Amino acid sequence: MRLTRPRPTPFKSTLRNASLRLLALAALLPLAGASFAQQKIEQQMSYEQFKAAGLDRLSPEQLANLNDWLDGKLKVETAKAAETAKQSGGDEDRRGLFLATSREPVDGTITGNFTGFGKGRSFTLDNGQVWQQIDDVSLTGVKDANPKVKITPSVIGSAWYLSIEGFNARAKVQRVK
Numbered sequence: 804m805r806l807t808r809p810r811p812t813p814f815k816s817t818l819r820n821a822s823l824r825l826l827a828l829a830a831l832l833p834l835a836g837a838s839f840a841q842q843k844i845e846q847q848m849s850y851e852q853f854k855a856a857g858l859d860r861l862s863p864e865q866l867a868n869l870n871d872w873l874d875g876k877l878k879v880e881t882a883k884a885a886e887t888a889k890q891s892g893g894d895e896d897r898r899g900l901f902l903a904t905s906r907e908p909v910d911g912t913i914t915g916n917f918t919g920f921g922k923g924r925s926f927t928l929d930n931g932q933v934w935q936q937i938d939d940v941s942l943t944g945v946k947d948a949n950p951k952v953k954i955t956p957s958v959i960g961s962a963w964y965l966s967i968e969g970f971n972a973r974a975k976v977q978r979v980k
Contacts, residue, residue, distance in 0.1 A: 843870045847958050909954040917967060919945040920974040926965065928952065931980070934965060938975035945970070 845853055845866070853859055861869065884906070911928040920942040925935045934954060951968040954976065966973040 844873060906956045908956070910952075911954075912949050912951050913967075914949065917945065917947045917950045919943045920972060925979065926952070926976070932978060933980035934963070934976040935979050936965070936974045937977050940972060940974045942967075942970060942972045942974075 843866075844858065848856070848858075858866065858869075909928070909930075909932065911930050911932070914927050914929055917926070920936055920940050922936055922939050925933055927933050929949075945967075947967070947969075952965055953968070954963050954965045956963055963976050963978070964973045965976045
């Protein structure tokens with residue numbers, strides 16, 4: 804008779820995977836941006852990312868506890884980052900540009916007509932900044948004059964996302980001016 808190791812039950816396997824994902828998430832917290840502290844994790848991730856991380860399997864209570872924990876950690880890290888930026892004399896006008904120190908969201912208005920998202924499109928804001936879409940997200944059939952926008956940094960990395968007031972879609976952008 805050959806002895807084999809028992810296979811983990813689906814619950815144990817799911818619990819172990821969730822624990823590993825949470826540990827990985829905790830290791831990445833110091834890289835998180837300030838804007839994330841104001842939003843829940845499910846608002847920061849696409850549905851595909853949320854599902855791939857296994858977070859869709861958490862109960863509403865577990866998800867709320869995770870959001871509370873992340874919020875507390877991010878507030879501490881944000882305070883540290885703000886103090887460091889303040890001491891280094893960061894230039895607010897450089898947000899979104901390479902080597903920029905500020906990770907604060909940009910609020911503004913697109914000058915002229917907005918006709919939707921499309922890779923390669925440029926968006927000029929009323930503050931003079933110009934942002935170009937670098938992903939394939941599309942939003943068609945839209946025509947809006949001088950819409951309000953918010954450009955927020957990603958939680959991890961140097962990406963920025965532009966969203967138009969009144970629409971759920973957001974496009975990955977990079978600042979060109």
